[in-house]
Amino acid sequence: MTIDRILVIAESNDGQVLPASLELLTEARSISGKVDAIAWGKDTASLAAEVGSYGAGRLFDVGDIGESLPGPYVASVIATIVNSENAPSIILAPTTYDCRDIIGRLSVKIDRPVITNVVGLDQEGDTISSSHVLFGGSQIATAQFTGQMPWIFVVKSKTFTAEPSNGQPAEVISMQAGDLGTTANASIVSHHVETQSGPKLDEADVVVSGGRGLGSQEAYSMVEELAELLHGAAGASRAIVDSGWVPYSRQVGQTGKTVKPTVYIACGISGATQHLVGMKGAKNIIAINKDQEAPIFSVADLGIVGDVHQIMPKLIEAIKGLA
Amino acid sequence: MNIVVCVKQIPDPADPPAMDEAKGTLNRNGKLIMDDSDSYGVEMALQLAEQAGGGEVTLVSMAPNNETSGLRTALAMGAAKAVLISDEALAGSDALSTAKVLARSVERVSPDLVIAATESTDGYTGTTPVQLAELLGWPSVTFAKKISIADGKVHVQRQTEVGYDDVECPLPAVVTVTAGVVEPRYPSFKGIMAAKSKPVDQLTLSDIGLEASQVGAAGAGQKVTSVEAAPQRASGDIVVDDGDAYQRIVQFLQELKLV
Ligand SMILES: Cc1cc2nc3c(=O)[nH]c(=O)nc-3n(C[C@H](O)[C@H](O)[C@H](O)COP(=O)(O)OP(=O)(O)OC[C@H]3O[C@@H](n4cnc5c(N)ncnc54)[C@H](O)[C@@H]3O)c2cc1C
Ligand SMILES: Nc1ncnc2c1ncn2[C@@H]1O[C@H](COP(=O)(O)O)[C@@H](O)[C@H]1O
Numbered sequence: 001m002t003i004d005r006i007l008v009i010a011e012s013n014d015g016q017v018l019p020a021s022l023e024l025l026t027e028a029r030s031i032s033g034k035v036d037a038i039a040w041g042k043d044t045a046s047l048a049a050e051v052g053s054y055g056a057g058r059l060f061d062v063g064d065i066g067e068s069l070p071g072p073y074v075a076s077v078i079a080t081i082v083n084s085e086n087a088p089s090i091i092l093a094p095t096t097y098d099c100r101d102i103i104g105r106l107s108v109k110i111d112r113p114v115i116t117n118v119v120g121l122d123q124e125g126d127t128i129s130s131s132h133v134l135f136g137g138s139q140i141a142t143a144q145f146t147g148q149m150p151w152i153f154v155v156k157s158k159t160f161t162a163e164p165s166n167g168q169p170a171e172v173i174s175m176q177a178g179d180l181g182t183t184a185n186a187s188i189v190s191h192h193v194e195t196q197s198g199p200k201l202d203e204a205d206v207v208v209s210g211g212r213g214l215g216s217q218e219a220y221s222m223v224e225e226l227a228e229l230l231h232g233a234a235g236a237s238r239a240i241v242d243s244g245w246v247p248y249s250r251q252v253g254q255t256g257k258t259v260k261p262t263v264y265i266a267c268g269i270s271g272a273t274q275h276l277v278g279m280k281g282a283k284n285i286i287a288i289n290k291d292q293e294a295p296i297f298s299v300a301d302l303g304i305v306g307d308v309h310q311i312m313p314k315l316i317e318a319i320k321g322l323a
Numbered sequence: 324m325n326i327v328v329c330v331k332q333i334p335d336p337a338d339p340p341a342m343d344e345a346k347g348t349l350n351r352n353g354k355l356i357m358d359d360s361d362s363y364g365v366e367m368a369l370q371l372a373e374q375a376g377g378g379e380v381t382l383v384s385m386a387p388n389n390e391t392s393g394l395r396t397a398l399a400m401g402a403a404k405a406v407l408i409s410d411e412a413l414a415g416s417d418a419l420s421t422a423k424v425l426a427r428s429v430e431r432v433s434p435d436l437v438i439a440a441t442e443s444t445d446g447y448t449g450t451t452p453v454q455l456a457e458l459l460g461w462p463s464v465t466f467a468k469k470i471s472i473a474d475g476k477v478h479v480q481r482q483t484e485v486g487y488d489d490v491e492c493p494l495p496a497v498v499t500v501t502a503g504v505v506e507p508r509y510p511s512f513k514g515i516m517a518a519k520s521k522p523v524d525q526l527t528l529s530d531i532g533l534e535a536s537q538v539g540a541a542g543a544g545q546k547v548t549s550v551e552a553a554p555q556r557a558s559g560d561i562v563v564d565d566g567d568a569y570q571r572i573v574q575f576l577q578e579l580k581l582v
Pocket of ligand 1: 278309
C-alpha cells in the first residue's frame with residue numbers, strides 16, 4: 001500500500017473553514033502532493049478559494065443539507081469517494097462534534113477502523129504513525145494501521161500549524177448522498193448562541209481559566225474580566241462546567257479544548273491530569289491556587305500560592321491602571 | 324418506552340491499569356466498575372421510562388471475564404435487566420468491533436431508544452455510539468445536555484461550539500449524553516439487594532452470531548507500536564502571596580508584552 005491521495009474534512013462555520021481543518025490541510029500537503037477536501041452547507045463552493053490556498057486540489061461538495069445533522073450525508077458521500085477512482089489512502093478529520101458523527105458512520109459504511117485523539121502524525125515511507133497522550137500526558141503512545149486503506153485519523157486541534165501555500169482555488173465537484181434510510185431523520189429545530197465575545201478559546205493568545213476554587217458562579221466574572229483586559233478568552237475546568245457555571249464550550253482538557261496560548265492563567269484549578277493535557281502546551285503558565293501542593297504548580301512557570309479572591313481583584317485593578 | 328443503556332465496565336480510574344508494553348494493550352485483569360460517564364445515561368433512561376408511564380431499562384455491556392460488578396451498580400439504580408457479551412476473542416477490540424457486538428445485543432432487545440455516553444473514561448474514542456447507530460440503521464444525536472420525549476420523537480439540546488441546538492429525532496434512535504444531563508441517583512440499600520437477583524443474560528460471540536475474525540484484535544486493523552514517557556515540563560517560580568504577589572503576575576505579563 002502506498003500513500004497517495006489524502007482527503008481532509010473541511011468543516012466550516014459562517015462561510016469560513018475551521019482552523020482545525022486548515023491545520024489538517026497543511027499537514028496533508030506535507031505528506032502527499034494530492035490533497036482533496038470535502039465540505040457541506042449552503043454555499044460550499046465559496047470555500048474553494050480558501051481550501052485551495054491551503055493546498056486542496058479538489059473540493060467535494062455535499063451541498064445544502066438544510067437543518068439536518070451532517071453525519072449521515074457526509075459519510076455517505078465519502079463512502080462513494082472511497083469506492084471510486086478518487087479513493088483516498090488517508091482521511092483526516094478534526095475532533096469536532098460533527099466530524100466524530102461523520103467518521104463513526106463512515107467507519108461502518110466502509111468497514112474500516114478509526115484512530116482517534118491523534119496529537120501527532122509521523123510519516124516514514126508508506127507508514128504513518130500517530131501519537132496519543134495517555135494517562136493525562138505522562139506517556140505518549142504511537143499507533144499504526146495494519147489493515148487496508150483508507151486509514152482514518154481524527155486529530156485534535158492545534159496539533160499542526162495552519163500555513164497557506166497560495167494554491168489555486170480548488171476544483172468543485174458536486175456530490176449527492178446515497179439512500180440514507182431513516183439515519184438522517186434528526187433535524188435541528190433552532191440554534192441557541194450563548195454569547196461569547198472576544199477570540200475563540202482554542203485560537204486565543206491569552207487564556208484565563210477558572211476552576212472550582214473560585215467558589216461560586218459569580219466569581220467567574222473575574223475570570224472573564226481578566227481575559228477581556230488581556231484580549232484573551234475565558235476557559236474553565238470540567239468541575240465548573242459540570243456544575244453548570246459555564247457552558248461546555250469553555251472546557252479545557254482531555255474532553256474539552258486543547259489550547260496552546262502564549263500564556264495560560266489557571267485560577268483555582270487543581271491541575272488534574274485530564275485538565276493538564278489540554279493546556280500543558282501553553283508557552284507560559286501562571287497558576288493561582290491556595291494549596292501549595294496543587295499539581296498545577298508542577299507545570300507553572302509562575303505559581304502564586306494564595307486566594308483567588310484576594311489576588312484577582314488586585315491584578316485586574318493593576319492591569320486597568322496600565323491601560 | 325423500552326430503553327437500552329450502553330454500560331461500559333472499566334478499571335477504577337482512581338487505580339489506573341498499566342499499559343502492557345509487550346501486547347500494546349491496557350492490562351484489564353482487575354475488578355471492573357461501571358464507567359461514571361454511563362451513570363448519567365442510566366439515570367436519564369430511568370427518568371424517561373418513568374415519564375413515559377412504563378417500559379423497561381435494559382443494560383448492554385461488552386466486558387471480559389463475564390464481569391458483572393459494574394452492571395450490578397446500574398441494576399441497583401433501577402434498570403430491569405442486562406445483556407452481557409463476554410468472549411476471549413473480544414480481547415483487543417477497537418470501537419468498531421465493540422459497536423458490532425453492541426448492535427447485535429441491542430437487536431435482541433429491540434428498544435425505542437438507545438442511550439450511551441458521549442465518550443468513555445478509559446477509551447474516549449467517542450465513536451462507538453455513532454457506529455452502533457449506523458449498524459442499526461438508526462439516526463443519532465450526540466452530545467445531549469437535555470433530553471425529553473414527546474409524540475414518538477426524542478427532543479435533545481445538543482451542545483455546539485457556541486451554545487446548543489434544539490434537535491428533534493424520530494424513534495428509534497441513539498442518543499449520547501454528557502455529564503450534567505441529569506444528576507445520577509445513588510443506589511438504595513433496597514436497590515442493591517434487588518439487583519442481586521435481576522437477570523443478566525450472559526452471551527458469547529457465537530450466541531450473537533459473530534465470527535472471531537470480525538472482532539477483537541483480529542478485526543482491529545491497528546496496533547500500538549510504542550509507549551514512552553512524555554517530556555516533563557519544568558516548574559518555575561512558586562511564590563507565596565504576601566498581599567503583593569499580583570505584582571509578579573503583572574511583571575510576568577509585561578515581560579511577554581501582553582500589557
Ligand atoms: C474521563 C474524564 C475526563 C475529564 N476531562 C476533563 C477535562 O477535559 N477538563 C478538566 O478540567 N477536567 C476533566 N476531568 C476532571 C478532572 O479529573 C478534575 O476533576 C477537574 O479538572 C477538577 O477541576 P478543578 O481543578 O476546577 O476542581 P478541584 O480539583 O476541586 O480543584 C479546585 C482547586 O482550587 C483550589 N482553591 C480552592 N479555593 C481557592 C481559593 N479561594 N483560591 C485559590 N485556590 C483555591 C483548591 O486548592 C484546588 O486545588 C475529567 C475527568 C475524567 C474522569
Ligand atoms: N464495551 C462496552 N460496553 C458497553 N458500552 C460501551 C462499550 N464501549 C463503549 N460503550 C458505550 O459507548 C460510549 C463511548 O465509548 P468510546 O467510544 O469508548 O468513547 C461509552 O461511554 C459507552 O456508553
